[in-house]
Amino acid sequence: MSKDKLIPELRFPDFEKDGEWDDKVLGEICDVRDGTHDSPKYVSEGYPLITSKNLLENGEMDFDNVNYLSKDDYDKINERSKVDINDILFGMIGTIGNPVIVKRDGFAIKNVALIKTKGELNQEYLIQLMKSDYIDKQFQKANAGGILKFIALGMIRKLNIPTPQPREQQKIASCLSSLDELLAAHNEKLDALKDHKKGLMQNLFPQEGETLPKVRFPEFEGDGDWKKKELGDLITIKGRIGYRGYTKEDIVAKGEGAISMSPSNISAQGTLSFEKSTYITWDKYYESPEIMLENGFTVLVKTGSTFGKVAFITNLVEKATINPQLVVLKPKDINNFFLYLIVSNNAVQTQITATVVGGAIPTLSQDSISKFEVMIPKEKEQQKIASCLAAVDELINAQADKIEQLQQHKKGLMQGLFPKIES
Numbered sequence: 001m002s003k004d005k006l007i008p009e010l011r012f013p014d015f016e017k018d019g020e021w022d023d024k025v026l027g028e029i030c031d032v033r034d035g036t037h038d039s040p041k042y043v044s045e046g047y048p049l050i051t052s053k054n055l056l057e058n059g060e061m062d063f064d065n066v067n068y069l070s071k072d073d074y075d076k077i078n079e080r081s082k083v084d085i086n087d088i089l090f091g092m093i094g095t096i097g098n099p100v101i102v103k104r105d106g107f108a109i110k111n112v113a114l115i116k117t118k119g120e121l122n123q124e125y126l127i128q129l130m131k132s133d134y135i136d137k138q139f140q141k142a143n144a145g146g147i148l149k150f151i152a153l154g155m156i157r158k159l160n161i162p163t164p165q166p167r168e169q170q171k172i173a174s175c176l177s178s179l180d181e182l183l184a185a186h187n188e189k190l191d192a193l194k195d196h197k198k199g200l201m202q203n204l205f206p207q208e209g210e211t212l213p214k215v216r217f218p219e220f221e222g223d224g225d226w227k228k229k230e231l232g233d234l235i236t237i238k239g240r241i242g243y244r245g246y247t248k249e250d251i252v253a254k255g256e257g258a259i260s261m262s263p264s265n266i267s268a269q270g271t272l273s274f275e276k277s278t279y280i281t282w283d284k285y286y287e288s289p290e291i292m293l294e295n296g297f298t299v300l301v302k303t304g305s306t307f308g309k310v311a312f313i314t315n316l317v318e319k320a321t322i323n324p325q326l327v328v329l330k331p332k333d334i335n336n337f338f339l340y341l342i343v344s345n346n347a348v349q350t351q352i353t354a355t356v357v358g359g360a361i362p363t364l365s366q367d368s369i370s371k372f373e374v375m376i377p378k379e380k381e382q383q384k385i386a387s388c389l390a391a392v393d394e395l396i397n398a399q400a401d402k403i404e405q406l407q408q409h410k411k412g413l414m415q416g417l418f419p420k421i422e423s
Helices: 071-081 123-130 133-142 153-157 166-204 282-286 336-344 346-355 366-370 379-417
Strands: 022-025 030-034 047-050 067-069 088-091 097-101 112-117 160-163 227-230 235-239 258-261 278-280 298-301 310-312 320-322 326-331 373-376
Touching: 030 071, 030 153, 047 071, 067 071, 088 123, 097 123, 112 123, 112 153, 123 133, 123 160, 123 166, 166 379, 235 366, 258 282, 298 336, 310 336, 320 326, 326 336, 326 366, 336 346, 336 373, 336 379, 346 373
Parallel strands: 258 320
Antiparallel strands: 022 160, 030 112, 047 067, 088 097, 088 112, 227 373, 235 326, 258 278, 298 310, 298 326
């Protein structure tokens, strides 16, 4: 623990003369306990059992994916760890952290720390502090920098809590909570845009067993049925054939070679992020010209836990290729963005799931991909659908960027509003 004075870098003007914050220990100013360590028998209906996985990053609790307890087990657990409204829960096993303020009761907890404030701490202040680097660095230091999979209750009780006067706690809590509310509103807007795209996809593409979509642009209503094709007739599929990995000599620093794209470069929105990329030598890159990437290509994860994940390439600014976990889909007789749309659509994703070969590492063969059946309209209708959905994707990506900027803004505020801690 740093011995420096507990004074944050960023302070509201009305508290600048209030001096140093107090350094307190969580277990001395709060009642800190945990839920059951047993594995009770679950029932079909009863009282929800909340575990670490049910604590969400947005500060809410997931009651949709829970197991249920009998009244006897519920009462037994709550003899030692009854949860009340306004208590704070903190994940201890598996999902670490994600603190939430309890807004409803009538449930029990397992693998979750229960923090009951006693009046010295504002709940909103404490929950914001529990999300901060100030707390995270204490856990990392106690864990010698390893990957945290479990936090002992004793470690939580020993946490150092920088504590300003109640009015300053409230001011900090209000500032950061208002940002959380703004983030929640922007996330709701993002979810609405994603739902809008999902609805458009369902209406603009034929459903299973049908040859026409529910909704069609007026200028194409007389164009007749869409045609069934095998994907291999419309595209060229290329992968890193017979290649199992890179040697140490193949890996170089950024700027000294080309990017080797992996599944981790593909975002949930189907876009590409190159912040954490592997670079390979130019010799290794030029060794396989058939998998060199270009804007307008689609990449598909063919193996591993994220098989079927797909991205459309639009933002390449460096030379790039793919690693053995991906294949590149090059349009031959199909609109390039329409290709991405049909591969990411339910019809093809269902075929991917049904076709993938199981085992230790699920794998999708290039031959299987080429035989996927798809429905396509004429070229001009492909272009119209692609333009419509590309515009929606632009809105989705812009909204996701806005959320990222707000998250970074909040992170910066938290680093300034709470004192520094020695790494």
